[in-house]
Each structure stands twice: as C-alpha cells, then as structure tokens.
Amino acid sequence: MSTAPGPYESGRERDRDEEGRARNQRPRDGLGRPLPYGTDGVARQPEGVVRTPEESVAEAQALLDAGRPFHAHEVFEDAWKSGPPAERDLWKGLAQLAVGLTHAARGNTKGGARLLLRGAGAVGGWQAGPNGQKRPHGIDLAELIRWAEALADGLKHEQTTVDAAAQAPQLRGNATT
Template sequence: MTEREPEGGEAACWVSEVCAECGRLRAECGHREDDEVPRRVGGRPGRDRDAQGRARNGRPRDGLGRPLPYGSQGAPRQPEGVLRTGGETLREAQQLLDAGRPFHAHEVLEDRWKTAPEAERALWRALAQYAVGLTHAARGNAKGAATLLARAAEGLAPFEAEPPFGVDVAGIRRWAARPEAPGTTVPSADVPALRGRPEG
C-alpha cells in the first residue's frame, strides 16, 4: 500500500488539474500538456521528491505558476509549510493578489488549509481555489477560471451567514458567479479583495 499524498497535494494542485485547452478537469478531458512530466514504466509519472520522499514539483515556474524547463530562471516561490494565523494568511495572500501574483497567493492559502483547525479547512480550501481561478483568468484560460471560481463559490457557501476572519464571502461568491468574471485580469479593482474593498 502506498502512502497517500497529504490533503492538498503539491503546491500546483488545482492550477495544473484544469485543462487550458477545454477548461475541464485534466483527468476527464484526455488532453496532454506539452510540458507534462514524462511517464515512467507502468504509467506512473516521474516526480520530484523532497528530502522526506513526498512528491514536490521542483520545476521553476513563471510569475503565474506556469512550469518552465528545468534549469530556467523562475519567479521566486512562496516558502512551503509556513505556519500563519488566519489574519496573517489573509494579509499575505491579499498582498500577493494586489501584486498580480494569484498563484503565489494560492500557495499561502493552501498552507493555511493544510494546518488550520478542521472546522476552518473548507474555508481555506475554497479561498485557495478562488486564487487559482484568478490564476487561470490571468493566464487567459477563461474556462479553467470559471471551473475553479465555481468551486470556490460553492465551497464558500456554508460560511456566508457568518464569515470567519472578516472574509468577504458574499462579495467573492457574487463576483465569481458573474459570466464576465473569468475573463478578468489580475490585479483589478473589479476583483473582490479577500476581506472586501473600502467604499469610494
């Protein structure tokens, strides 16, 4: 029996699971990315691993999290496994979103999802999906953006009546449901902030 990947998988979990060509989940569509990791004998993907043997994608990535060839100069990544409070997570993720780095915001939100108390995990997972939806929008993948934004909106629904940490759950859900939302650019004053934007 093989050891299961920790919940959340590697940092690019949702970014790479949506097909840029058709917007469906990659496992369902059958398309293959040109830069996909080659398969080993038996069909298992060849994967980078960390010192503990856990699967980790070691390829450099550009500012929107797209994999670059090994040996390329990539954008700096957020350190993995950082323990942050809910407030710290939201502040850091928002700074990254405001800087046009939604992929990196996703990594910060995913760290909190993996370490938060059980009652909060669905919140952080949905916010990470929101950031990944914005990542797909910034990459020009409107179908992939729509898929992830819909997941985020659905995941945030149970928190709308009493939003934890001051998260603008209603604003994010309302914006994500708009047909034009997936075509937006990041950063944009139109994109709801995690804790809402001041009026005026």
C-alpha cells in the same frame, strides 16, 4: 524508449524534497507555470507554513494584488491543512477562488469559470454554515462571492483575457480590518 528507472532524458535525476518526496523544482512564472531549468522564475511560496488566519489573509492578499493567484492558493492551502477542521471548507473555497483566477489568467476561461463558481459555493456554504459568519477573519464573503460570480459570468460570455493583478479580489472588501 527505455522503461528502466533512471535519469530523465535531460540528464537530471528526479527532483526530490528534503524528505525524498518527488517535487518539481523547475522555476515558475508568476502564474505558477513551469519554466525551463536555468530560467529565472518567481520565488515559490514555501509549503507547510503555519500562519495565523490574519497572516494568511494578508499574505494571500499581497500575492493577489501582485498578480500571483497561484501563490496565493498555496497560502490558502497551508491554512486549510493546518487550521481547525471547522474552517477547512472556508480555506479550501478560498484556494479554489485563487486557482480559478489562475486558470482564467492563463487563458483557460472555461476551467477558470468553473473553479470560481466552485469556490464561491464553498465559501457561501461556509457563510451559511454553523458559524454563520459574514466576515470570518475580516473576509467579506458576500463581496467575494459577487466578485467570483461576476468574473465567471464574464468568462462564460465575453471575456477572453484576464489580468490577474487588475482583476484580483479584495478579500476584506473595502474594510480596513
């Protein structure tokens, strides 16, 4: 095996984005798992998109409803990176919840439960923080925390399979706003 830089054994050069940073361009499935080159995959979420909080919540909810929590996580990650510093923990917690659902749907129940609880703690901490908002950007934090804790409990005790679309949270609860 050679240690010299160069093409991978597949004959491909390392994937890079427009700025020259290493970026894996392999197609991915709906849960974000890499597929072999040349396989049809699910369209990836563009990175670095600046959206309003309402646009972020709506887009993430549509992705969650479609069973694509990995892609919803990327929307939340954009919001945490581009939003106001005071809201970073909220968006980061939402991203952790989406990744927790991703891991659970991929069959990693232990890691999924851990991330769901971490995300619930993060959004719960934000709820109790200086703003003390119960529904920031219309997100029903109390219901979201209940959802995460219930799913994590199921993963720890009996549930071994998760359908990401069927078990996706409703970010705004039953509210229409």
